[in-house]
Amino acid sequence: MDPTIDSKLVSEPVETEKWKKKVQSPSYDLVSYKELPEYMKDNEFILNYYRVNWPLKEALFSIFRWHNETLNVWTHLLGFVLFLGLTVTNLIEVPQVSDLIAFFTRSLPMSGDINVSHHSRDLFVRTMTLVDLKPESDVTSVTRWPFFVFLAGSMFCLLSSSICHLFSCHSQHLSRSLLRLDFTGITTMIIASFFPPIYYAFECDTKWHFIYLGGITVLGLCTIVTLLSPALSTKKFRGFRALLFSSMALFGIIPGIHAVIINWSNPHRDVTLDYELTMAMFYLTGTLFYVSRIPERFKPGWFDLADHNHQIFHVLVVMGALAHYGASLVLMGWRDGHSC
Template identity: 55%
Template sequence: MKNNISKKKKNKEHKKKKESSNMKEEKVYKLLRYEELPEYMKENEFILAHYRAEWPLKHAARSLFSWHNETLNVWTHLLGFLLFLGLTLVHLRDIPQVSHLLDPFSWYIPSNTIENSSYNPGKLFNAETKASLASSSSSSSSSSSSSSGSQSTRWPFFIFLSGSMFCLLSSSACHLFSCHSHGLNLLLIRVDYAGIAVMIVASFFPPIYYIFQCDTHWQLLYLSSITALGLLAVVNLLSPHLSTPKFRSYRALLFSAMAFSGIIPAVHAVVVNWSEPRRNITLAYELAMALFYVTGTVFYVTRVPERWNPGAFDLAGHSHQIFHLFVIAGALAHYAAALVFLEWRDSIGCDHQGKSSSIITATMIS
């Protein structure tokens, strides 16, 4: 009898534990409203519902395929990462040392795609740019064919692609897993901000390296300056205090200052290459990039449109999603410009450009 009673007690206790654990699971995994969030997650008071909070990592990972207010934030930059990963694989085929490693995967990359994207951004974007590139390169190719026997180095171009992928992937990871705990939330947010700084710095490498390839002192000065500024920004952004919502505007100002620090080398580059026909093409792409980034930052800071109608844009259409789309658009515009810089340097070499640019830079210094 005693054994039976003790067994019944154990069964009852076991059932209670199961019920309590089920209640806990129900409580942890349901989507919350803004007022139910822990304080550290209360960042945007205009998004009222569909939040995840204190979710285990495996459930946070599974939420990649469920609907909540971070779903589109995750997927916009995850798809952007996959896009830039594909572009990187395409361009890696230009490098003999690694192209043979990609041969098993060449079935999904048509050969004409590789040629077009590697050397002719006009085909990748539009026919008008193609015609412009063809006409502008004809005048310089005859005079510089003897000096352009080898391709320019590709590492600055891959630094840009790598920086873009790091930024996009860290952003996706942050939006997916920051609901796990306070500690992981802080860490991922700081990595996300550092990723933006890395992307900005990496974006400077192709234009500065290829424009000033024949003037190494200017090349070194500009690249070392932006790298130092980027490191300073990363150190700043890794501070837990500066990662809080209170410093949202400060972070936007810091990123904008980094981006606008490129005005000096940009003006210098325009002066050095004043007679280069392809200058207008690259300027158009770079201005488009700047416009995309600035517009995205305005949405990020002002929290439009959700501040106009709180709750209406909880799942789709809020400012951070729009900001993500503008970041991808800006990165693609800069990618197009980088292709033009690369093709131009391959075609013109250093002899002709080096003489003209050294004369102009000497004049500027004097």
Template identity: 65%
Template sequence: MNQAHTGGVSRRNPERSVLRESCGSSIIMDHCGQHHHHHSWKIAAGGGFAPWKVLAKGGGVDDQKEVMANRVFYEGSKKAAGRRYSLVTFKELPEYMKDNEYILGYYRANWPLGEAFFSLFRWHNETLNVWTHLIGFLVFVGLTVANLVELPQVADLLSLFTRSNSTTADTNVSYNSKELLLGAKSFIDLKNITMGQESMRLMTVPLSAATTRWPFFVFLGGSMFCLLSSSTCHLFCCHSHHLNLLLLRMDYVGIAIMIITSFFPPIYYIFQCDPHWQLVYLGGITAMGVFTIATLLSPALSTAKFRTFRAMLFSSMGFFGVVPAVHACVVNWSNPQRPITLAYELVMALSYLTGTAFYVARVPERWRPGWFDLTGHSHQIFHVFVIMGALAHYGAALVFLEWRDKMGCGN
């Protein structure tokens, strides 16, 4: 059959050539007889321009060709300006983005920065990776502000669970008095409350003046940097190869900084009366962190091939904490707060190790490729465990801080 259905125009005519070119350039019309590509749009739908109607109206072939071509390009430019970038499959990704072959779809690739930013409010396989750590970042911002403006009733929320574990009645009285002072000092007339000497000291001495707070805020700052850098990486890593590598390195640096700064509150406050051990342990973990950061700044080590190696580096930094932890238990064996802090730190360690195990093993998506593309894959689980571990360590840091407020080096 040599004639088309549009006004008897030959398939070799220029009009049909234009249509074939349109079909091959992602401008797919209803009459092309092809499936719609992810990046396509319909011109003929909804009262749009239908080229066969122009051809059927008569007129010279050249006139029809010009009208049709101008209208196609006009409609194409108008609709392309407002189109949303579509998601692609793992096979369609550029090589530098192929990290997890068990997540089969819902990827963003080579998106402009503006589109990448607004994908914060779209559903793709990085949405929960972005939001888990973004919410964690906001939580730690809130905790930091609460401590800076001295709102202990908010900042000490986690530590309230530890104060009921005191071993003596006198200790309970002291803790209850402190809770009353810290949690409701702006609502209750403190002059009408009969308090012991310890409670009077807590009322008259500003909380921030009792013990230096900078190690505590170093930890909070490191946690915020890690969570924000991770969230930023997952949001914008789809832009380009160069930015992808840069953000991945920033993400790894953030993890290392979070691990380093986590050591500051326990080591500083436990060994506050022995600065020699402060220097040894804090210097040791800082040196390990700097080595890890320098190693991971290599572009080659940012690839999926070295996933296990990166996890081993971060885990080795965490296991370094076993040495000062054992030392601290020996030094503070008679401290009634020791079981509480150990419980917090055990929760932190288990959270980090469990999250790392999911990260390395790539489960559950390994068992059912494609089932967990949007929700429930290993990296999202890893993020949740990181936040749990950070909050557990925050609880331990509050206990250390409270203990050092009460106990001087002479006690």
């Protein structure tokens, strides 16, 4: 027998086996909307760059890859890091960092006497006047726990959202579980946002703490229980979910009007209202983007990687939370010098 032919016969099965292994080995490529399993078909205007059935390890490291969830992950992950930094700063009270944060969160002009902090004066006094809300040494600070409830709720929401967007490509079971975690995070953030303004605005009449904080907490728990239903996690009920979250936010109109009436003489009233109205504008605008799926609705496929509605929604949520953070600082600073 020809040794050349014999060597080909021997090597052919080996090469065939290598080819089979190559074909059968997983290749974690991005797929199109048409290739998605039904449970992942949420937005028909995002046409490409989906991850499907990725192992947890691959899903984790996809945080450094470009796909249509990359910016969804990073917008709220960076928001979580930001609020973690704000929390640590308020816990340890580093003056230099506090003044830098004040530049971004407490720079609205106010009527009445203005005291500019020493650290801010050197850097910003030529361009902007800052309100120093740090209490004087002889003034007893108001309790801070409602403020930290808000910060904790915000961090939980932002982190759970990032985790959901990062790992929901793993399996149907995990995707549904993470969606419920995401909805729970949103609800928790809304509930926690009520604590600082209601606690500090009604500190002299604590029965309203129980009425308003109890009311929003019960409403939030009902929302969470409702959203735990698998059916309500589908895209069919997208508008219904937005309605639930919006109704929780609109609940704040009643205590808001009440707080303005009883604190009408508060010199910080207008600044606080500006912050809270700004927060409402960010949240409402974000909800409209979330429901309408603008801009990708008008140009399907153009916004697959960047600038689609959910990314815009995420950015507006972080901005709204920062506006509420500013309002909380104003209220705490006022209560530090005006106890009951």
